[in-house]
Amino acid sequence: MPPGYVPIFIFLGLTILFPVVTLVLARLIRPSAPSFAKLEAYECGIQAASGSRGRYTVRFYIIAILFVIFDVETIFLFPWAVRYKQLGWFGVAEVAVFLAFLVVGYVWAYKKRALEWV
Amino acid sequence: MSLYYTASDHFVLLPAILLALFGCAVLLFDLTALGSPRQRLWLPGLALSGLGFTAVALLRQHMLVAAQGVEISAFRGAMAVDRFALAFNWIFLVAAVLVVLFSYRHLRREGGPDHAGEYLGLVLLAHCGMFFLATSLDLVTLFIGLELMAVCFYVLVGFARDRRSSEAAIKYLLLGAFSSAFLLYGFSLLYGLAGSTRLKDIADAVANQGPGDPVVLLAVVTSAAGALFKVAAVPFHAWAPDAYEGAPTPVTAYLAVGSTAASFAFLARLFVTPLADAREIWDPLLAVIAVATLTIGNLAAVTQSNVKRLLAYSSIGHAGYVLLGLVAGNNTGLNGVAVYLLTYAPMTAGAFLIVAAMRRTARPAAAPLEAVTAAPVAASPRGRSGATVMEAQPELSSPRLEERASADDAVAATAEPAEDVDDFNGLMHRRPGYAIWMLIFLMSLAGIPPTAGFLGKYYIFLSLIEAGRYVLAVIATLYVAVALYYYFRIVRAMFAGEPDPPVGVAENWGTKVALTAAGVLTVGIGLYPEPFLRLVQIAGMR
Numbered sequence: 001m002p003p004g005y006v007p008i009f010i011f012l013g014l015t016i017l018f019p020v021v022t023l024v025l026a027r028l029i030r031p032s033a034p035s036f037a038k039l040e041a042y043e044c045g046i047q048a049a050s051g052s053r054g055r056y057t058v059r060f061y062i063i064a065i066l067f068v069i070f071d072v073e074t075i076f077l078f079p080w081a082v083r084y085k086q087l088g089w090f091g092v093a094e095v096a097v098f099l100a101f102l103v104v105g106y107v108w109a110y111k112k113r114a115l116e117w118v
Numbered sequence: 119m120s121l122y123y124t125a126s127d128h129f130v131l132l133p134a135i136l137l138a139l140f141g142c143a144v145l146l147f148d149l150t151a152l153g154s155p156r157q158r159l160w161l162p163g164l165a166l167s168g169l170g171f172t173a174v175a176l177l178r179q180h181m182l183v184a185a186q187g188v189e190i191s192a193f194r195g196a197m198a199v200d201r202f203a204l205a206f207n208w209i210f211l212v213a214a215v216l217v218v219l220f221s222y223r224h225l226r227r228e229g230g231p232d233h234a235g236e237y238l239g240l241v242l243l244a245h246c247g248m249f250f251l252a253t254s255l256d257l258v259t260l261f262i263g264l265e266l267m268a269v270c271f272y273v274l275v276g277f278a279r280d281r282r283s284s285e286a287a288i289k290y291l292l293l294g295a296f297s298s299a300f301l302l303y304g305f306s307l308l309y310g311l312a313g314s315t316r317l318k319d320i321a322d323a324v325a326n327q328g329p330g331d332p333v334v335l336l337a338v339v340t341s342a343a344g345a346l347f348k349v350a351a352v353p354f355h356a357w358a359p360d361a362y363e364g365a366p367t368p369v370t371a372y373l374a375v376g377s378t379a380a381s382f383a384f385l386a387r388l389f390v391t392p393l394a395d396a397r398e399i400w401d402p403l404l405a406v407i408a409v410a411t412l413t414i415g416n417l418a419a420v421t422q423s424n425v426k427r428l429l430a431y432s433s434i435g436h437a438g439y440v441l442l443g444l445v446a447g448n449n450t451g452l453n454g455v456a457v458y459l460l461t462y463a464p465m466t467a468g469a470f471l472i473v474a475a476m477r478r479t480a481r482p483a484a485a486p487l488e489a490v491t492a493a494p495v496a497a498s499p500r501g502r503s504g505a506t507v508m509e510a511q512p513e514l515s516s517p518r519l520e521e522r523a524s525a526d527d528a529v530a531a532t533a534e535p536a537e538d539v540d541d542f543n544g545l546m547h548r549r550p551g552y553a554i555w556m557l558i559f560l561m562s563l564a565g566i567p568p569t570a571g572f573l574g575k576y577y578i579f580l581s582l583i584e585a586g587r588y589v590l591a592v593i594a595t596l597y598v599a600v601a602l603y604y605y606f607r608i609v610r611a612m613f614a615g616e617p618d619p620p621v622g623v624a625e626n627w628g629t630k631v632a633l634t635a636a637g638v639l640t641v642g643i644g645l646y647p648e649p650f651l652r653l654v655q656i657a658g659m660r
Contacts, residue, residue, distance in 0.1 A: 090122045104142040111149040 062114050073102055129182075130192035130199050132175040133207065134249045140168025141242035148235020162628070165218045165238040169245075173211055180204050195316055196256040205456045205654040206252035206383040209463050212639070213376040214245045216467045219632040220474065221368045237277060241372065244270035248380035252387075257305045257315040260384060264301070264348070268294050271377055275365040286364025293347065293357045301344025307337035308392075321392040329396045338399050345388060348381035349437045352410040359418075362430030367474030367535070370426060371467045374433050379459045382440055386455060389444060397447070405445045409593055411438035416600045425473050426537050428604060429466070432563065435601060436462060439578050442594055446581035454577030456654035461570035461643055465562040468636030472556045475629055476536035476545075477622045536621050542608055544617030552623055553612045555637050560605040562640045565598055570643035573651075 041047060080087065080095050087094075109115060128135075144164050179199045182190060189200035218241060243266065250263025272294065276287025309315055311333060312323035327334050343354065350358035362370045389400060415435030422428035436458075443454040536542075546553040562571035575598065582591040643650045 101138070101142065104146060108145055108149065 059117065066109060066114065069102070069105065073099075124192075126190055127192040129179065130190055130197050130253070133172045133179075134246050134253075136168060136171045136175060137242050137246035137249065140165065140171070141239045141246065143168070144242065145235050145239035148233075148239075161234045161238055162218055162221070165242060166215070168242055169211060169215050169218065172245075176204065176207055176211065195318065196259055197250075197254045199253060200656075202383070202386070202456075202656040203253040205460070205656050206379060207249060208653060209379045209456075209460050210245055210248045210252070210376050212463050213372060213379070213467060214241060216464070216471070216632045216636055217241055217368050217372040217376075219628045219635070220371070220471050221628070233277070237274070240270045240274050244274070244372070244376065248376055248383075251380040252383040255317045255387070257308065257317070257320075260387070261298075261302065261305060264381075264384060265298065267377060267380055268298070268348070271369075271373060274369045275361050275373070277369060278364075278366045282364040283366065284364075286361045290357050290361040293354075297344045297347035297354065299344075300340050300347075304337050304339075304341030304344060307333055308341065311337065317387065317392040321394065324393055325395040329398050334396050335399055338393055338396050339403070341388060342400060342403065345381065345385045346407060349378055349385065349440075350411075350434050351407050351437055351441060352414050352434070353407070355411070355414065355434050358434055359427050359430040362433070363424060363426045363537075367426065367470055367537075370430075371470035371474070374429070374466050374470060375463045378433065378437065379463065382437075382455060382459060386444060386452070390447075390452065401445060401447070404441055405587075405590060408438050408441035408445055409590070411435070411441060412594065412597045413438075416597045416604075419604045420600065422604075423539055424537050425539055425542070425608065426470070428539070428608075429469060429473070432601060432604070433466060435597065436466075436563075438597075439575065439594060442590055443578045443581055445590065446578075446585040446587060448581055448585050450577060450584050451581035452656055453651075453654065454574065454581045456656045457577045457651065458574030460650060460654050461562070461574040461640075464636040464639035464643070465559045465569070465571055468555065468633060468640060469559040469563065471629070471633055471636065472552055472559070473537060474535070475552070475623050475625055475633075476541060477624050478534045478536040478541060539608055539611050540615070541621050542611040543615030543621070545612040545621060548617055548621060549623050552633075555633055556612060557609055558637055558640055560609055562644070564602045564605045568641070568644050570640045570647075572644060573647050 076098060077095065080091055084091060144161055147164060148161060179190065183199060183201065183204060189198045191198045218238060221237065221241070247263045247265070247267030247270065250259055251267065254260050254263060272287055272291045275290050276284050305315075308320050308323075311327060312320040314320065314323075324334055329335075347354040347357075362373065365373060389404075393400060412435055415431050415433070415438055419428050419431035419435065422431060440455050440458050440462075443451040443458060445451070446454070542556075545556070558569060562569035565571045565575040575594075579591050579594060582588075582594065
């Protein structure tokens, strides 16, 4: 076992122990008085109106995919922003190439009307 | 500030740059007026010229490597063009050219857009991913290349958009994502061992740890699981028959040839150099998997009635042979892997392309009814087409190519694909040319001497005998006999079967050029192997 991993295993043990200990302790101490009101959503959003298995339009899926693509784009831009000065014009050129490929996808999605809510 | 992007970096990366640029260009041209159905020659033309430029870039790399006798390293060792990379890149190029040629007008359906731009763009981008699989020496670039290839194939497999195709794509996607997770887990362990993503550093770290180390064992097993999924080796082969059967047939050909070759390049890169010192772990593992792959692939193929499914199982069997080359592990074995994949490319592509061109004609009784409901629906019983199918007739008298092409389109669009072994009944009487090409491809797949397939099998068996693995060699030889049986079921149907209903062939110049190229390569490599063997001589030089 590499010595560097020992703190990780200690941490892992603690994270498993903590919920187990607190839940068991709470169960021993607290009084048991279940009621319907306690099962309802409390400060956790609105009351559910129907089941969550309903069908919904596939357009949400397209929007989600497009969101993921442009979200990932920012993940790649952040490290460049942090090292902007050191990378200089080389970094600018690399990011320009990266964005150019993304723009191809963007133009394609736009032309195919993936961005319209028909 | 030092140079980040040197001339040699550019030289090595150029084929990938060209493929990516032309892939995007095809995608964008499809959106302009040039993409209108009348102008469709533009798109395959553009894709082919992209592949042509790639070939020139590869040729320049090839000449430099051949002249200097050393590899060209780039990006501080993250990529390198050596004989290994070049051999595999030529195989990918052959596969991509054949598929682009063949797909011209092939995916066309009655009504609705045919998405030729997306299709060709994805073919080129998948090729770009394959390039990285063969060329990079770094876990991150390897993984990006694998995913670029795989994501393109997930979409391509579902391209027909009917039920069967969508089901195949979903299965391939889910299992593929699952296997990628395994692969990444293995990669993370390798990185943890070496503290670096370079294959060279990992080789040193594995050598230091020794093969007994549990982390090395876990890393080898999980990376192997991820990589073996892509080549459809046996415990991970379940996706292959469904994906092969459901995908549009030109895509099946590309999947069988390009994707498999690239995945083997990846497997060889990963196992031969960095994990060489963990050989005592993966040698028995791969040997067992190779024998299991041979067994399941060949035995399951015997009972198939659908030709695409039969060829899918047989390609699982072929993956077993290639794995045996890796198991032998000597120079002959490594060369054998490359030779096998090189010969496998034209013959498999050819066989699938013939299946793709076959069309059922209407059964006389069913025709009038079907003609009313012309909308093509998937998974229907036989005899759907109401259109005329071009039979063995001489060249049309009309000199206008466009008319002839649209007649072909009508066949391609409305007639039902003929994919069963029974559909090949009497092909020899109907279209002798196609039957003879198919015979050549099947002979080559079975490994009969005057064709290319013999050469690959010869190298694999030779390497096993040189390595002293006699049991494996005997098992491998026995399965050749099994393979002969199921390939010749198709041959018997073609030459001895009665044509009922007569089968037609949807053809155009792209089909003919692709088939002729595949056939000439299959026979040519078999008859005059010397230059081709030199091309894929990947081991024994370093």
